[in-house]
Amino acid sequence: MKLSDFVKxxxxxxxxxxxxxxxxxxxxxRFVRDLEQGKDTVRLDKVNQVLQLFGYQxxxxxxxxxxxxxxx
Amino acid sequence: MKLSDFVKxxxxxxxxxxxxxxxxxxxxxRFVRDLEQGKDTVRLDKVNQVLQLFGYQxxxxxxxxxxxxxxx
DNA sequence: ATTTTTTATACCCGAAAGGGTATAATACAA
DNA sequence: TTGTATTATACCCTTTCGGGTATAAAAAAT
Numbered sequence: 001m002k003l004s005d006f007v008k009x010x011x012x013x014x015x016x017x018x019x020x021x022x023x024x025x026x027x028x029x030r031f032v033r034d035l036e037q038g039k040d041t042v043r044l045d046k047v048n049q050v051l052q053l054f055g056y057q058x059x060x061x062x063x064x065x066x067x068x069x070x071x072x
Numbered sequence: 073m074k075l076s077d078f079v080k081x082x083x084x085x086x087x088x089x090x091x092x093x094x095x096x097x098x099x100x101x102r103f104v105r106d107l108e109q110g111k112d113t114v115r116l117d118k119v120n121q122v123l124q125l126f127g128y129q130x131x132x133x134x135x136x137x138x139x140x141x142x143x144x
Numbered sequence: 145a146t147t148t149t150t151t152a153t154a155c156c157c158g159a160a161a162g163g164g165t166a167t168a169a170t171a172c173a174a
Numbered sequence: 175t176t177g178t179a180t181t182a183t184a185c186c187c188t189t190t191c192g193g194g195t196a197t198a199a200a201a202a203a204t
Contacts, residue, residue: 006132017180028163033182043161043191044119044130045112056132058116060078063129089150100193105152115161115191 003047004038010054011036025050075119076110082126083108097122 011021018036022029027046035042035050044058051057083093090108094101099118107114107122116130123129 003130003132019180030164031162034162037182039161040117040120041161042116044114044116046162047116048112051132052135054132055135057135058075058130059133060075060123060126060128061131061133063124063127091150102194103192106192109152111191113191118192 002038004036006056007032007050008036010056014054021050021053025053074110076108078128079104079122080108082128086126093122093125097125 011018016024018032019029022032025032027049031042031046032050035047048057083090088096090104091101094104097104099121103114103118104122107119120129
């Protein structure tokens with residue numbers, strides 16, 4: 001799953017708007033938008049600030065490896 | 073496992089020097105060094121260029137979740 | 145110990161990320 | 175349709191990443 005879609009999905013399942021997520025994560029609104037639009041030149045630490053809100057973080061995973069979701 | 077250690081380990085298990093890895097990945101030598109030194113303000117796309125050489129990529133993983141290694 | 149190889153730190157600089165903000169576009173509700 | 179809420183795009187500006195390079199430190203080899 002693409003990172004951009006992952007963030008979108010987690011955000012909407014948490015009922016957060018982009019401005020709310022930005023504030024909670026401590027990043028700019030512009031960053032949240034770039035991230036959800038799939039911009040891949042974003043900074044690692046900023047991405048992690050966002051993911052941390054959902055209990056996730058960036059890590060190296062084998063290509064084509066699927067991370068199990070929260071349900072198992 | 074920390075990303076910096078992951079890269080170091082993969083690189084040395086592939087018998088590559090930092091300059092060699094940089095060239096193969098298409099990034100600068102400075103970047104490889106920053107990455108292995110644990111700098112967390114690096115760019116996502118550049119990290120992926122490096123990880124791709126080892127068959128890995130960055131992805132959102134649950135905090136405290138351990139990715140199985142190549143052996144299974 | 146000495147030489148060679150590899151890695152770490154430091155500097156300069158162009159390019160671009162990211163924040164703020166404004167506006168347009170879209171989605172949604174009434 | 176009209177009005178509201180949310181998201182997308184665009185601009186300006188400051189900060190800094192990342193490349194190149196040089197030098198120092200460390201590691202490895204002889």
